[in-house]
Amino acid sequence: MASVRTCVVRSDQWRLMTFETTENDKVKKINEHIRSQTKVSVQDQILLLDSKILKPHRKLSSYGIDKETTIHLTLKVVKPSDEELPLFLVESKNEGQRHLLRVRRSSSVAQVKEMIESVTSVIPKKQVVNCNGKKLEDGKIMADYNIKSGSLLFLTTHCTGG
Structure with missing residues (x-):
């Protein structure tokens, strides 16, 4: 059985964060x-x-830190470029008609749904939008x-009725 370790993450922008991990955990668990x-x-x-730099897919033990009781990590936040990205909206109706949308990484899902409404006339409340296999959720950004x-x-759209 893997023993529990304390992981301390420091950052200039946020307060100290502490998590419990095991040497079998992947770095991505800390990222999450x-x-x-x-x-x-x-x-x-x-x-x-x-x-x-720790890679998300690797186990903590692969960095030779499995014998320590406390792991001290530093978090750096990468500011991705926020240029407009061309995306294609594919409608499930209308024979898979495609629409070009220009979206920023910082655009909220709500903003994107408003763009979709402007080209499809489907109100955001009835929209179900997926990207990279995930349903886009209000309150998140692209x-x-x-x-x-x-x-x-x-x-796709929500159906009302039974």
């Missing part, structure tokens, strides 16, 4: 804890152990979905 407390998406985080230039958004 940080995201839950700071709302910084995983892809915009860099975790440093001394000067070494950076949370790892959008890239040319990403596809898939639009």
Whole structure:
């Protein structure tokens, strides 16, 4: 059985964060804890152990830190470029008609749904939008979905009635 370790994450922008981990945990688990407390998406985080960048897919033990009881990490936040990215909206109706949308990584899902309404006339309340296999949720931003230039958004609508 893996023993529990304390992981301390320091950052210039946030208060000290402390998590319990095991040597079998992946770095991504720490990234997810940080995201839950700071709302910084995983892809915009860099975790440093001394000067070494920790990769999300690797286990903590792969960095030779399995014998320590406390792991001290530093969080750096990457500010991604916020240029407009061309995305394509694919409608489930209208024979898969495509619409070009220009969206920023910082755009909220609500803003994107308003753009979708302007080209499809489907009100945001009835929209179900998916990107990269995930349903877009109100209260999040597009950076949370790892959008890239040319990403596809898939639009379906809620059905009312029975």
